[in-house]
Amino acid sequence: MPALVSPPTVYLNGVFQPLDQARISVLDRGFLFGDGVYEVMPVYGGQPFRLAEHLRRLGNSLAGIRCANPFDDMQWEVLLRNLVAQNGGGDLSVYLQVTRGAGPNRDHAFPVGASQSVFAMASPLLPLPQVYRERGVSAVLVEDIRWGRCDIKTITLLANVLLRQQAVDAGAFEAILVRGAHVTEGAASNVFVVRECVLVTPPKGPLLLPGITRDLVVELACANHIPIHEAMLTTEDVRQADELWLTSSTKEIVPVTTLAGAPIGTGLPGPLYRRMMDLYQAFKDLARAGKYQ
Numbered sequence: 001m002p003a004l005v006s007p008p009t010v011y012l013n014g015v016f017q018p019l020d021q022a023r024i025s026v027l028d029r030g031f032l033f034g035d036g037v038y039e040v041m042p043v044y045g046g047q048p049f050r051l052a053e054h055l056r057r058l059g060n061s062l063a064g065i066r067c068a069n070p071f072d073d074m075q076w077e078v079l080l081r082n083l084v085a086q087n088g089g090g091d092l093s094v095y096l097q098v099t100r101g102a103g104p105n106r107d108h109a110f111p112v113g114a115s116q117s118v119f120a121m122a123s124p125l126l127p128l129p130q131v132y133r134e135r136g137v138s139a140v141l142v143e144d145i146r147w148g149r150c151d152i153k154t155i156t157l158l159a160n161v162l163l164r165q166q167a168v169d170a171g172a173f174e175a176i177l178v179r180g181a182h183v184t185e186g187a188a189s190n191v192f193v194v195r196e197c198v199l200v201t202p203p204k205g206p207l208l209l210p211g212i213t214r215d216l217v218v219e220l221a222c223a224n225h226i227p228i229h230e231a232m233l234t235t236e237d238v239r240q241a242d243e244l245w246l247t248s249s250t251k252e253i254v255p256v257t258t259l260a261g262a263p264i265g266t267g268l269p270g271p272l273y274r275r276m277m278d279l280y281q282a283f284k285d286l287a288r289a290g291k292y293q
């Protein structure tokens with residue numbers, strides 16, 4: 001179980017402090033415009049998981065919104081390990097956010113000389129209910145209404161919020177997004193299908209987030225001789241799949257067994273899902289033991 005101390009300690013602009021004391025200007029552009037980027041990274045046994053990959057994506061997101069990276073990788077690592085230690089270690093979900101900071105007034109144009117706001121917090125990483133893994137979850141297909149740079153992990157998440165709520169309203173676990181003829185990803189996850197024992201996921205590009213979990217699943221598949229390729233998926237490909245999975249840092253790999261009310265494959269998690277979960281858990285155990293990040 002997570003060993004989070006109470007109240008949680010957060011990092012804000014150079015200061016570690018109790019969550020309830022952290023304050024930020026109402027002119028911060030994160031608050032006014034959603035002008036910033038973020039990362040969510042799991043921590044297992046006090047060890048940040050896939051730290052280098054998360055920091056690389058953070059750097060790409062910052063470059064994508066024309067913001068400087070406030071720290072180099074070593075400085076980020078020191079900051080994050082300090083945050084983890086101050087929150088008791090164990091299994092945590094670390095959230096970090098960088099915004100363009102507060103300008104002198106509310107103006108869309110970049111402010112001159114504003115200093116960025118850097119925020120990080122750690123929360124307990126709660127395992128997904130076992131029933132989700134044993135029976136699978138349901139998802140709905142909804143139109144992807146987001147912008148054209150979904151590869152940037154921006155804090156401007158209103159479209160994702162509305163899409164996810166459509167899933168909640170339908171009693172489903174996740175919304176799977178459809179743009180034109182193709183499935184892009186989930187509202188907060190990437191998508192994989194299994195077709196005749198071959199794993200398929202959409203290629204990276206501006207219309208989906210390059211998920212760290214997605215990449216690890218691809219890596220594990222390649223290392224274990226599981227046939228895999230990247231291809232655009234139509235809604236029919238997804239409906240007719242033998243297996244359908246969602247991936248994300250906090251949810252890991254989740255089998256979808258009902259899509260828009262109809263069963264996927266046998267209606268139960270499939271054999272390749274179970275195999276990949278075993279590989280994923282074994283990889284996590286190594287990371288927990290400090291042997292991999």
Ligand SMILES: Cc1ncc(COP(=O)(O)O)c(C=O)c1O
Pocket residue numbers: 040160185186187188189190208209210211212213214247248249250
């Ligand atoms: C839109 C979207 N796609 C994919 C993912 C999965 O990314 P990761 O595996 O890095 O958590 C997320 C995670 O929150 C997401 O918000």
